[in-house]
Amino acid sequence: MTKEDIYKIDPYLQNHTFDYTVPQPWLDDLARVTGQYRSGFFVWMYDNKCRMFGRPFAIVPEGWELLANYVHKPNYLLPKGIVKEFEIANEHYLAMR
Numbered sequence: 001m002t003k004e005d006i007y008k009i010d011p012y013l014q015n016h017t018f019d020y021t022v023p024q025p026w027l028d029d030l031a032r033v034t035g036q037y038r039s040g041f042f043v044w045m046y047d048n049k050c051r052m053f054g055r056p057f058a059i060v061p062e063g064w065e066l067l068a069n070y071v072h073k074p075n076y077l078l079p080k081g082i083v084k085e086f087e088i089a090n091e092h093y094l095a096m097r
Helices: 004-009 010-016 024-034 061-073 080-096
Strands: 015-018 042-046 055-058
Touching: 004 010, 024 061, 055 061
Parallel strands: none
Antiparallel strands: 015 042, 042 055
16 A cells, blocks of 8 residues: 555545554554454554654554554553544544445
8 A cells, every 4th residue: 555545545644754564562452452453454653642652543444443442441552642532533434434
């Protein structure tokens, strides 16, 4: 998948830096919490919400669903301050369906 393909999926990514590589510890934790290992569902984005460390950003609908399940489980591995951002993003995704 090229950057142009990803920009078509979500134009929000056009103005932000992101990596195709998602940190392995986060993927391992996603699998531990949700029971699913899906690296191709996400890119790792650096924006104003999480500039230094980055955060997962779903690029497919299934990714948004996984993130929604992930942040509502105890002991997930994400900064607490961005949980609300995931909830807002998930609402955005659901509205687009």
